[in-house]
Amino acid sequence: MTDNARYFDEMYGNGDAPRAPYAQYADWFSRENPKDLIKEAREAEDFFRRTGITFNVYGEADAEERLIPFDIIPRIISAKEWSRLVKGIEQRVRAINAFLHDIYHRQEILRAGRVPVDLIARNEAFLPMMVGVEPPGGIYTHIVGIDMVRTGDDEFFVLEDNARTPSGVSYMLENRETMLQMFPELFSKVKVRRVSDYPASLLNSLAHCMPPDPSPDQTVAVLTPGIHNSAYFEHAFLADHMGVELVEGTDLKIVDGRIAMRTTRGYKPIDVVYRRVDDDFLDPLNFNPDSMLGVPGIFDVYRAGRITIANAPGTGIADDKAIYSYMPDIVEFYTGEKAILQNVPTWRCSEPDSLAYVLDNLADLVVKEVHGSGGYGMLVGPAASKKELAAFRKKLEAKPAGYIAQPTLALSTVPILTKAGLAPRHVDLRPFALFSPQGIDITPGGLTRVALKKGSLVVNSSQGGGTKDTWVLEDD
Amino acid sequence: MLGKTAGGVFWMFRYLERSENTARLIEAGFRIALTRPGSEEWTSVLKTAAAEYAYRETHGEVIQSKVIDFLLRDPRNPSSVMSSYAQARQNARTVRTAITQEVWEAVNDAYITLKKRLARPVAERDLPDVLAQIRQHSGLVRGALHGSMLRNDVFDFCRLGTFLERADNTARILDVKYYVLLPSVTQVGSSLDNVQWETILRSVSGVRSYSWLNQGKATPMGIADFLIFDPRMPRSLRSSVTKIRSNLAMLENEYLEQHPCHETVEKLDRCLSISSVEEVFEDGLHEFLTEFLANIARLGAEIEADYRFTE
Numbered sequence: 111m112t113d114n115a116r117y118f119d120e121m122y123g124n125g126d127a128p129r130a131p132y133a134q135y136a137d138w139f140s141r142e143n144p145k146d147l148i149k150e151a152r153e154a155e156d157f158f159r160r161t162g163i164t165f166n167v168y169g170e171a172d173a174e175e176r177l178i179p180f181d182i183i184p185r186i187i188s189a190k191e192w193s194r195l196v197k198g199i200e201q202r203v204r205a206i207n208a209f210l211h212d213i214y215h216r217q218e219i220l221r222a223g224r225v226p227v228d229l230i231a232r233n234e235a236f237l238p239m240m241v242g243v244e245p246p247g248g249i250y251t252h253i254v255g256i257d258m259v260r261t262g263d264d265e266f267f268v269l270e271d272n273a274r275t276p277s278g279v280s281y282m283l284e285n286r287e288t289m290l291q292m293f294p295e296l297f298s299k300v301k302v303r304r305v306s307d308y309p310a311s312l313l314n315s316l317a318h319c320m321p322p323d324p325s326p327d328q329t330v331a332v333l334t335p336g337i338h339n340s341a342y343f344e345h346a347f348l349a350d351h352m353g354v355e356l357v358e359g360t361d362l363k364i365v366d367g368r369i370a371m372r373t374t375r376g377y378k379p380i381d382v383v384y385r386r387v388d389d390d391f392l393d394p395l396n397f398n399p400d401s402m403l404g405v406p407g408i409f410d411v412y413r414a415g416r417i418t419i420a421n422a423p424g425t426g427i428a429d430d431k432a433i434y435s436y437m438p439d440i441v442e443f444y445t446g447e448k449a450i451l452q453n454v455p456t457w458r459c460s461e462p463d464s465l466a467y468v469l470d471n472l473a474d475l476v477v478k479e480v481h482g483s484g485g486y487g488m489l490v491g492p493a494a495s496k497k498e499l500a501a502f503r504k505k506l507e508a509k510p511a512g513y514i515a516q517p518t519l520a521l522s523t524v525p526i527l528t529k530a531g532l533a534p535r536h537v538d539l540r541p542f543a544l545f546s547p548q549g550i551d552i553t554p555g556g557l558t559r560v561a562l563k564k565g566s567l568v569v570n571s572s573q574g575g576g577t578k579d580t581w582v583l584e585d586d
Numbered sequence: 587m588l589g590k591t592a593g594g595v596f597w598m599f600r601y602l603e604r605s606e607n608t609a610r611l612i613e614a615g616f617r618i619a620l621t622r623p624g625s626e627e628w629t630s631v632l633k634t635a636a637a638e639y640a641y642r643e644t645h646g647e648v649i650q651s652k653v654i655d656f657l658l659r660d661p662r663n664p665s666s667v668m669s670s671y672a673q674a675r676q677n678a679r680t681v682r683t684a685i686t687q688e689v690w691e692a693v694n695d696a697y698i699t700l701k702k703r704l705a706r707p708v709a710e711r712d713l714p715d716v717l718a719q720i721r722q723h724s725g726l727v728r729g730a731l732h733g734s735m736l737r738n739d740v741f742d743f744c745r746l747g748t749f750l751e752r753a754d755n756t757a758r759i760l761d762v763k764y765y766v767l768l769p770s771v772t773q774v775g776s777s778l779d780n781v782q783w784e785t786i787l788r789s790v791s792g793v794r795s796y797s798w799l800n801q802g803k804a805t806p807m808g809i810a811d812f813l814i815f816d817p818r819m820p821r822s823l824r825s826s827v828t829k830i831r832s833n834l835a836m837l838e839n840e841y842l843e844q845h846p847c848h849e850t851v852e853k854l855d856r857c858l859s860i861s862s863v864e865e866v867f868e869d870g871l872h873e874f875l876t877e878f879l880a881n882i883a884r885l886g887a888e889i890e891a892d893y894r895f896t897e
Contacts, residue, residue, distance in 0.1 A: 159698065160691055160694060160695055161687070161690075161691060161694075336680075337676070337679050337680050342679070346679070347682075349683045350682060350683040355587075355588055355591075355683070356682075356683045358590070361588055361589070361590050371588060372589045372590070373587060373588055373589060373894070374587055374588075374589050374592045374743075374841070374893040374894060375841050375843065376894070
C-alpha cells in the first residue's frame with residue numbers, strides 16, 4: 111500500500127497491518143484462496159442478474175438494464191466510529207427539517223441574515239406553493255441520505271445532503287443478502303449489525319405520518335414513474351418488502367377529495383404516498399403541465415391535509431448545493447450546537463471573488479452543478495483534459511450561480527478484489543435516515559459506493575461506479 | 587390489488603402461454619416437414635399462429651428456415667417466442683410486487699437464457715434442443731406459480747390469462763384445420779389420413795393421449811370431440827372453459843361481486859355441456875368455432891373492463 115500513502119486506506123490505514131475494525135476480516139481473508147473468491151464474485155453477478163437487481167442508465171441507446179458492479183470486500187466501520195456518525199446525522203437531519211419548516215413559514219433564518227434571501231427567493235428548488243403548508247406531523251424529510259467521505263482515521267466530511275428522493279437503499283439490502291449467501295461462515299465469526307429491518311422501519315415511519323383524518327385502512331403506497339425509471343427496481347423492491355402497492359400516476363385519481371388508486375374492486379384511498387417522482391412531475395395541474403407521471407390535483411389534496419407526501423414537496427431547497435455551503439450555520443441556528451459533521455469547504459461561484467478563485471484553480475477543483483445529481487455535469491479538475499477544462503470554463507462563466515466548487519479531497523480507499531489481488535479504490539458512504547414524529551432511525555452502515563477505475567474519484571453508478579456491503583461492527 | 591397489476595399478471599401469463607403454443611406449433615410443423623416432405627404444413631402453421639400476413643409482408647414465399655426464424659425469434663413478429671417472452675417479462679417487471687421471487691426468477695431466467703440462445707438464427711440440428719429448452723422453461727414458470735403463489739385474486743388473474751389464451755389457441759388450431767376434418771364427415775367412421783390428424787394432435791401435444799383413449803383410431807369426430815369436449819384433455823376447449831369458470835367463481839367469492847364476464851362464461855360453459863360433437867358437425871364446425879372464438883374475445887374484454895385493468 112506504500113505507493114498509495116497519499117490516501118487513507120480503511121483496511122490498512124497508512125501501513126501494512128490491518129486496522130482494528132478489519133482485524134477479524136483480514137484474518138479470515140488471509141486463509142481464503144483469492145482465485146476461489148473471484149469465482150464466487152462472478153457467481154454473485156449471475157445472482158444479481160437472475161434476481162433482476164439492475165438499473166437503467168439514462169442516455170444509453172439500448173435501454174437495457176445494467177448491473178451495478180458489486181465488490182465482495184466489505185467496507186467496515188467500527189461501533190465507535192458509527193456512534194459518532196449517528197449523532198452527527200441525527201443533528202443534521204433535525205436541522206434540515208427545521209430549516210425547511212422555517213423557510214416555508216416565518217423565514218427567521220433569513221431575517222437573522224444567516225442565509226441570504228436571494229439564495230432562497232431566486233432558487234428553482236424553492237416551492238412558493240409550500241409557503242404556509244403544514245405537513246402532517248411537521249415532517250418534511252421522511253427519508254434522507256447523507257453522502258459522506260472520509261479522509262483520515264478520524265476525518266469524515268458531508269459531501270452532499272439528499273433530501274428529495276435519495277436512492278440506493280435496495281442495494282444496501284441486497285448487498286448484505288448476497289454476502290450472507292456467499293460467506294455465511296464469515297458472519298458467524300464477525301458480528302455485524304443487521305440492516306434487514308429497513309423496509310419495516312420505513313413502513314413504520316411512514317405509518318406514523320398519517321394525515322389528520324386518514325381513511326379507515328390507513329393505506330401507504332409507493333409512487334413510481336414506471337419501469338423505465340433508472341431506480342424502478344428499487345421502487346418495486348421497497349413496495350414488495352413493505353407489502354404495499356406500487357402505483358403509477360395512471361393508477362390514481364381524486365375521489366371524494368382523496369387520492370385513490372384503481373383496484374380490481376374500484377377506487378381505494380391512499381393516506382401516505384412515498385413518492386419517487388420529482389416535485390416537478392408530481393402534479394401537472396400545479397407544476398409541470400407536461401408531466402404524464404404525476405396525479406392532476408394531488409397538491410391541492412395535500413394542501414387540504416388529506417394525504418401525506420413523503421418527502422414533502424419543496425424539500426429540494428435543503429439539499430441544493432448552494433445551500434449546502436451554509437449547512438454549518440443552519441445546524442447551529444436551529445440546534446444551538448456546533449455541527450458535529452464537517453462540511454467540505456465550498457466556493458459559491460455566484461460570489462465574484464469565489465468565481466475568480468475557482469477559474470484560476472479549475473484544474474485542482476471539483477465543480478458541481480447546483481441542481482445536478484448522479485454525477486452528471488460535474489467536473490473533476492485533476493482528471494479532466496485541457497479541452498474539457500476549457501469547455502467547462504465557458505459553462506462556468508456563462509452561468510456562475512449554477513455552480514459550486516470544492517477542493518479535490520483525498521478520499522479514503524477500501525480494497526477491491528481484482529485478478530491481481532487486493533487493490534485500493536476510492537469510496538464514499540450514503541447512510542439512510544428515517545424521520546417521523548417518533549424519532550430518527552438510521553440503518554447501521556448505508557450504501558458504500560466505490561470507484562472501480564484506478565485513481566478515479568467518481569463513485570456514481572451511472573459513471574461506472576460499483577458498490578460494497580457496508581458493515582457496522584456490533585462492538586469493537 | 588391494483589387493476590393495472592391484475593392486467594399485468596393476466597397478460598404475463600397470456601404471453602407465456604402464447605410462447606409455449608408457438609413453440610409447440612413449430613415442433614409440429616418441423617416434425618411433419620421432416621417425415622412428410624412436400625406438405626404445405628408451414629402455411630397452416632403460420633395461419634394458426636395468426637402470423638401469415640406478417641410473414642408474407644416480410645418474407646413473401648414460405649420457406650421452412652424463414653418460417654421457423656420468424657416464429658421463433660423475429661422481433662417483427664409480435665407473437666414469436668422471443669417477442670412473447672420479452673412481453674411476459676416486461677409485464678412481470680411491472681407486477682414485480684404481486685408475484686413471488688420464485689415466479690419472477692423463473693421468468694427472468696427463461697428470458698435471459700432464451701435471449702442468449704435465440705440471439706442468432708437456430709440451426710436445424712439445434713432446433714429440437716431449443717424447443718425442448720423452451721418447454722422446460724415454461725414448466726419451471728408454471729411450477730414456480732403453483733408452488734409459491736398465494737391462492738388469491740392475483741393467482742386467479744394469472745390462471746385466467748393462461749386459459750383464455752389456451753382456449754383461443756386450441757380453437758384456432760381446429761379452425762385452421764376444419765376443412766381437413768369436414769369432408770370425411772360424410773364417411774362417418776372412416777379413418778383420416780395420418781398426416782392430417784397427426785398435425786392437429788401434435789400442435790396440442792396430444793398424439794399419445796389421443797391414441798391411449800381411442801386405441802389408435804383417428805376419426806374426425808373423435809379428434810374434434812377430444813379437442814372440444816374431453817374434460818380429461820388439458821388443452822381442450824371444455825377444460826379451458828372449466829378453469830376460466832372456476833377462477834372467475836373464486837374472484838366472485840372473494841370480491842362478492844358479479845360482473846358481465848360471469849354471465850359470458852356461463853354461456854360458454856352451457857354451450858359446451860349441452861351440445862355434442864355430432865351436433866357441432868351438423869350445425870357446422872367452422873360456425874361453432876367462429877362463435878366460440880368471438881365469445882372468448884368478448885370474455886377477455888369483459889374481464890379487462892370488469893376488473894379495471896385500465897382506466
